[in-house]
Amino acid sequence: MKKKKVPSMVKDQQLIKHRREQMIQGAITLFKEKGYHRTTTREIAKESGFSIGTLYEYIGSKEDVLYLVCDSVYEEVRTRLDSLIDTESVGLDRLKLIITSLFNVMDEMQDEVLVMYQEVKSLPKEALPYVLKKEVAMTAIIEQAIKDCREPGVLTISDKEATLMAHNIMVKGQMWTFRRWALKHSFTLKEYTDIQIKMLLGGVVSEQMS
Amino acid sequence: MKKKKVPSMVKDQQLIKHRREQMIQGAITLFKEKGYHRTTTREIAKESGFSIGTLYEYIGSKEDVLYLVCDSVYEEVRTRLDSLIDTESVGLDRLKLIITSLFNVMDEMQDEVLVMYQEVKSLPKEALPYVLKKEVAMTAIIEQAIKDCREPGVLTISDKEATLMAHNIMVKGQMWTFRRWALKHSFTLKEYTDIQIKMLLGGVVSEQMS
Amino acid sequence: MKKKKVPSMVKDQQLIKHRREQMIQGAITLFKEKGYHRTTTREIAKESGFSIGTLYEYIGSKEDVLYLVCDSVYEEVRTRLDSLIDTESVGLDRLKLIITSLFNVMDEMQDEVLVMYQEVKSLPKEALPYVLKKEVAMTAIIEQAIKDCREPGVLTISDKEATLMAHNIMVKGQMWTFRRWALKHSFTLKEYTDIQIKMLLGGVVSEQMS
Amino acid sequence: MKKKKVPSMVKDQQLIKHRREQMIQGAITLFKEKGYHRTTTREIAKESGFSIGTLYEYIGSKEDVLYLVCDSVYEEVRTRLDSLIDTESVGLDRLKLIITSLFNVMDEMQDEVLVMYQEVKSLPKEALPYVLKKEVAMTAIIEQAIKDCREPGVLTISDKEATLMAHNIMVKGQMWTFRRWALKHSFTLKEYTDIQIKMLLGGVVSEQMS
DNA sequence: CATGAATGAGTTTTCATTCAT
DNA sequence: GATGAATGAAAACTCATTCAT
Numbered sequence: 001m002k003k004k005k006v007p008s009m010v011k012d013q014q015l016i017k018h019r020r021e022q023m024i025q026g027a028i029t030l031f032k033e034k035g036y037h038r039t040t041t042r043e044i045a046k047e048s049g050f051s052i053g054t055l056y057e058y059i060g061s062k063e064d065v066l067y068l069v070c071d072s073v074y075e076e077v078r079t080r081l082d083s084l085i086d087t088e089s090v091g092l093d094r095l096k097l098i099i100t101s102l103f104n105v106m107d108e109m110q111d112e113v114l115v116m117y118q119e120v121k122s123l124p125k126e127a128l129p130y131v132l133k134k135e136v137a138m139t140a141i142i143e144q145a146i147k148d149c150r151e152p153g154v155l156t157i158s159d160k161e162a163t164l165m166a167h168n169i170m171v172k173g174q175m176w177t178f179r180r181w182a183l184k185h186s187f188t189l190k191e192y193t194d195i196q197i198k199m200l201l202g203g204v205v206s207e208q209m210s
Numbered sequence: 211m212k213k214k215k216v217p218s219m220v221k222d223q224q225l226i227k228h229r230r231e232q233m234i235q236g237a238i239t240l241f242k243e244k245g246y247h248r249t250t251t252r253e254i255a256k257e258s259g260f261s262i263g264t265l266y267e268y269i270g271s272k273e274d275v276l277y278l279v280c281d282s283v284y285e286e287v288r289t290r291l292d293s294l295i296d297t298e299s300v301g302l303d304r305l306k307l308i309i310t311s312l313f314n315v316m317d318e319m320q321d322e323v324l325v326m327y328q329e330v331k332s333l334p335k336e337a338l339p340y341v342l343k344k345e346v347a348m349t350a351i352i353e354q355a356i357k358d359c360r361e362p363g364v365l366t367i368s369d370k371e372a373t374l375m376a377h378n379i380m381v382k383g384q385m386w387t388f389r390r391w392a393l394k395h396s397f398t399l400k401e402y403t404d405i406q407i408k409m410l411l412g413g414v415v416s417e418q419m420s
Numbered sequence: 421m422k423k424k425k426v427p428s429m430v431k432d433q434q435l436i437k438h439r440r441e442q443m444i445q446g447a448i449t450l451f452k453e454k455g456y457h458r459t460t461t462r463e464i465a466k467e468s469g470f471s472i473g474t475l476y477e478y479i480g481s482k483e484d485v486l487y488l489v490c491d492s493v494y495e496e497v498r499t500r501l502d503s504l505i506d507t508e509s510v511g512l513d514r515l516k517l518i519i520t521s522l523f524n525v526m527d528e529m530q531d532e533v534l535v536m537y538q539e540v541k542s543l544p545k546e547a548l549p550y551v552l553k554k555e556v557a558m559t560a561i562i563e564q565a566i567k568d569c570r571e572p573g574v575l576t577i578s579d580k581e582a583t584l585m586a587h588n589i590m591v592k593g594q595m596w597t598f599r600r601w602a603l604k605h606s607f608t609l610k611e612y613t614d615i616q617i618k619m620l621l622g623g624v625v626s627e628q629m630s
Numbered sequence: 631m632k633k634k635k636v637p638s639m640v641k642d643q644q645l646i647k648h649r650r651e652q653m654i655q656g657a658i659t660l661f662k663e664k665g666y667h668r669t670t671t672r673e674i675a676k677e678s679g680f681s682i683g684t685l686y687e688y689i690g691s692k693e694d695v696l697y698l699v700c701d702s703v704y705e706e707v708r709t710r711l712d713s714l715i716d717t718e719s720v721g722l723d724r725l726k727l728i729i730t731s732l733f734n735v736m737d738e739m740q741d742e743v744l745v746m747y748q749e750v751k752s753l754p755k756e757a758l759p760y761v762l763k764k765e766v767a768m769t770a771i772i773e774q775a776i777k778d779c780r781e782p783g784v785l786t787i788s789d790k791e792a793t794l795m796a797h798n799i800m801v802k803g804q805m806w807t808f809r810r811w812a813l814k815h816s817f818t819l820k821e822y823t824d825i826q827i828k829m830l831l832g833g834v835v836s837e838q839m840s
Numbered sequence: 841c842a843t844g845a846a847t848g849a850g851t852t853t854t855c856a857t858t859c860a861t
Numbered sequence: 862g863a864t865g866a867a868t869g870a871a872a873a874c875t876c877a878t879t880c881a882t
Contacts, residue, residue, distance in 0.1 A: 012862090035332065040854085040855060041855075041856060042856090051863065051864050052857085052865065053862095054863055056857070056858080057862070061856080122247075122248075132392075135392075136392065160397070160401065161405055164396075164402070164405050164406070165409065167393065168385075168406075171382075171389065175377070175378075179381065181342065182345075182346065183377065187374065195371055196374070198371075199374070221845090222844090222845085250871080250872065252873090261848060262848070262873090262874085263845095263849095263874095263875085264847070266874065267845070267846075271873080272873065455752065457752075460875085460876060460877080461877060461878080471843045474841080474843070474844095476878070481877080538748070541748055542665065552812075556812065559812070580821065580825065581828075583816055584813075584822070585829065587813065588805075588826075591805050592798070592801075595797070595801050601762065602765075602766065602797065603797065606793055615794050616794070616798075618791075619794070619830075639865090640866065642865090670850085671851080672851085672852090680867075681867065681868050682852090683855085684867055686853065686854075687866070687867075692851095692852070692853090
């Protein structure tokens with residue numbers, strides 16, 4: 001389950017990194033517009049600023065491009081998220097910070113994230129687990145943050161509930177991208193975030209608690 | 211925004227219906243396995259039990275198959291859901307029934323639903339709005355059921371919150387299919403349903419309300 | 421080199437004749453619009469007023485339709501021409517009458533004639549000679565009429581010249597159909613006929629003969 | 631009404647020219663044999679000496695091949711004709727030279743010309759006018775040459791007559807190709823030319839002039 | 841006789857990938 | 862390393878023809 005190795009004919013690691021970044025940007029632009037399958041390798045090469053021959057100096061197959069894109073998007077989401085939540089806050093505050101940060105990142109990267117979630121299923125069988133692992137890792141962070149809030153009178157929640165809540169939060173983040181067609185008419189990001197947090201952490205409903 | 215007309219060279223309406231049902235079943239089976247783009251029209255024809263020539267007697271293009279599949283899945287979800295929630299129950303009971311029913315239907319039809327949500331984006335531009343309309347309609351039903359629960363001491367919720375909660379419920383239904391790879395390890399459908407309802411309708415968290 | 425036999429599954433000769441007439445009319449209409457190759461047998465059947473199955477009760481293959489069309493057009497041209505030139509006139513008057521009649525028939529049947537000349541080359545190898553025979557026969561009539569004008573002081577013309585003049589007249593007739601795009605801007609049928617006759621039979625140029 | 635642009639994926643203009651020449655030769659050979667519609671793109675590629683994939687690097691669609699063929703044949707006819715008539719001759723001599731040259735070119739290029747005249751009608755709507763323009767241009771040259779002969783006692787002819795005579799000459803040129811099946815039995819090219827010139831420019835008929 | 845659904849070989853076109861320069 | 866022309870397998874779609882009803 002380690003990072004998939006994308007083959008390249010080129011030795012210079014610096015160059016590989018540079019070219020692949022160009023490639024990923026070009027590919028995202030195109031995938032956004034027409035999806036992975038309707039985008040040709042020729043188009044990716046052109047959009048990336050080099051020739052089809054060069055493209056294949058840095059990848060082994062078209063699927064590698066998709067893998068690089070998915071990997072890159074996850075990495076970027078992760079990096080941005082980490083930088084936002086790297087604070088001293090603890091407990092509920094930290095959990096709220098994580099949620100807010102997640103939604104913010106999803107909003108900033110909505111096109112990239114949408115592309116990624118819509119196309120992961122086209123990844124080759126061997127690459128999927130590696131990508132899913134990142135999803136699992138992020139979910140685990142949230143789950144931990146939830147569990148760290150558990151305290152009588154603050155958050156009473158079972159392990160299973162914590163797990164599911166973590167999944168829910170992840171999905172609410174993604175949902176902001178894939179259900180945008182409906183949500184954007186009714187909510188700003190701030191409204192969306194506030195209401196979701198309120199619903200997640202209580203306050204909406206009250207009768208059962210008495 | 212009306213039902214898209216899929217052209218057919220065959221006159222017998224009964225036969226059209228029958229053949230298209232075969233076709234939809236065949237297509238779902240294949241889309242499940244390899245996705246829409248990796249499935250060829252020949253494969254669809256073969257899986258459906260007829261020749262490629264016959265396939266094209268009942269559709270105008272490959273995209274029509276996708277449209278028929280999406281339309282059919284929505285219709286089926288809707289029919290099943292309607293039959294499950296067509297009861298006398300009202301208020302919170304009715305809302306819980308709707309949620310439970312939705313999740314049950316999603317569970318029963320997980321493959322079909324997954325296929326549909328993953329491939330809608332490949333629908334031709336003109337067909338998408340029609341399909342989204344169905345999603346909107348289902349969300350609206352849930353939203354109404356939520357609003358019908360509003361009562362001091364039972365459910366205090368603003369219009370916006372109700373709208374978002376409806377979306378959340380729809381997404382939690384879909385999530386049971388597209389996040390199955392993670393959820394199935396931790397939850398049975400019953401557990402999933404119970405916890406989600408509990409989280410949606412309160413009881414998990416309590417301190418803030420005081 | 422006899423009339424090609426077009427096979428039919430039907431016995432009733434009367435019916436065969438009737439159906440084929442429908443078929444020929446339908447086919448000409450379509451060939452006019454889109455040419456033989458771009459017209460499908462299904463379209464021919466529909467335009468003719470019956471089903472594709474019925475079409476094949478009266479022909480053996482699509483090429484037979486083309487043959488029937490070509491044959492029919494020639495027959496019609498011939499019939500009309502014969503009826504127009506069946507008079508007592510002789511000599512130059514008769515020749516002029518033939519030319520005028522030919523051009524008139526070509527004008528009346530321009531679409532049919534154009535279709536025929538454009539598509540004969542698609543006839544199956546065996547059918548072509550039979551159709552060409554009709555062309556030869558018509559040319560021969562003209563050639564004879566030319567020769568019948570030969571008389572010192574009236575028309576002095578060698579055999580070879582007479583032959584070529586006959587071909588020229590045939591082609592001038594066809595030309596009125598296939599070069600219509602250019603001629604219709606400059607000439608009415610009457611003008612066209614008058615000038616062509618004048619040019620064919622002298623009067624345009626004169627000085628060299630003295 | 632300008633030269634239609636045929637799209638190519640290849641950049642090297644030299645190479646495009648070369649490949650298209652191969653393609654045109656291959657296509658003419660095949661169209662000659664079986665016509666445009668019965669010739670497949672695969673056959674064209676093979677006959678041209680490259681693969682089907684390569685063929686489509688140099689054209690956008692099968693119709694483009696037809697356009698290239700028609701364009702090329704006209705260009706070639708025009709070039710050859712121009713080189714033959716580029717002399718000092720004037721008046722009747724020049725007209726006779728043009729006619730003789732036209733017939734010679736038609737004879738040399740009979741297959742190509744025949745193919746072109748039989749298939750122009752299959753050109754896409756937008757391409758036809760451009761090709762017809764070339765036909766018009768050639769006719770105009772002849773018309774001018776005719777008018778340049780006008781002189782009392784040499785050639786007395788009205789404008790309309792000159793126009794029609796020009797069309798006649800063009801058609802007599804084409805006729806040598808499309809009526810070859812009949813003419814070749816009776817005439818050599820020289821005979822054909824001599825008699826046609828005699829008939830066009832007088833001497834065959836005489837009675838009216840007295 | 842008439843019908844029209846079924847067939848599948850054949851057609852155009854695309855596009856990932858290779859490799860000589 | 863970079864280029865882009867060449868390749869051909871594979872895909873969508875067509876349509877003449879058949880044959881059971």
